[in-house]
Amino acid sequence: MxxxxxxxxxxxxxxxxxxxxxxxxxxxxxxxxxxxxxxxxxxxxxxxxxxxxxxxxxxxxxxxxxxxxxxxxxxxxxxxxxxxxxxxxxxDREHRYFKCPNCGQQMRVPRGKGRITVHCRTCGATFEEKS
Ligand SMILES: [Zn+2]
Incomplete structure (x- = not known):
C-alpha cells in the first residue's frame, strides 16, 4: 500500500x-x-x-x-x-611516466634502462627519454 x-x-x-x-x-x-x-x-x-x-x-x-x-x-x-x-x-614502481613532447599523450617506459628511444603510437613522433 x-x-x-x-x-x-x-x-x-x-x-x-x-x-x-x-x-x-x-x-x-x-x-x-x-x-x-x-x-x-x-x-x-x-x-x-x-x-x-x-x-x-x-x-x-x-x-x-x-x-x-x-x-x-x-x-x-x-x-x-x-x-x-x-x-x-x-x-607502479616498474615504469617511468611522462607525456609525449609532441602531442601530450601519456606514456610509460620500463625503469632503469638508461636513455632509450621512444616511439609515440598516437602521433608517430620518435624521441629520446631517460628511463
Ligand atoms: Zn605523441
Whole structure:
C-alpha cells in the first residue's frame, strides 16, 4: 500500500542520478564534520545541500535535471581520471611516466634502462627519454 503510494508519487519525477548521489554523500560527510565541530555554517550548509538533493529528486523538470547531471559529470570525469592515473602511478614502481613532447599523450617506459628511444603510437613522433 505504502509502496504503491510511493510509486504513484514518484511517477513523472526525476529521482536519483550521479549528482544527487554526490550531494547525498557530501551531505553525510559534512553532517559528520558538523557533529564533531558544531560549526553553525555547516548546519546551514547541510540543510541547503539536502534541500537541493530532495528538490532535484522530486522535480518534474526532467530535461533541466538531466542537463545539470551531464554538466556535473563533465566537470567530475577529468578529476576522477586524474585520481585514477595518480593511483596507478603510485603503485607502479616498474615504469617511468611522462607525456609525449609532441602531442601530450601519456606514456610509460620500463625503469632503469638508461636513455632509450621512444616511439609515440598516437602521433608517430620518435624521441629520446631517460628511463
Ligand atoms: Zn605523441
Amino acid at each position: 505504502i509502496r504503491q503510494h510511493f510509486i504513484r508519487f514518484m511517477t513523472g519525477r526525476y529521482g536519483m542520478d550521479q549528482l544527487n548521489i554526490f550531494l547525498m554523500a557530501t551531505y553525510l560527510v559534512l553532517y559528520l564534520v558538523f557533529l564533531f565541530t558544531r560549526l553553525w555554517v555547516l548546519d546551514w550548509l547541510v540543510l541547503v545541500i539536502l534541500f537541493v538533493a530532495v528538490f532535484r529528486m522530486l522535480s518534474r523538470d526532467l530535461d533541466r535535471r538531466r542537463s545539470e547531471n551531464t554538466r556535473f559529470l563533465q566537470l567530475v570525469r577529468p578529476m576522477v581520471r586524474n585520481l585514477h592515473t595518480f593511483r596507478t602511478r603510485m603503485h
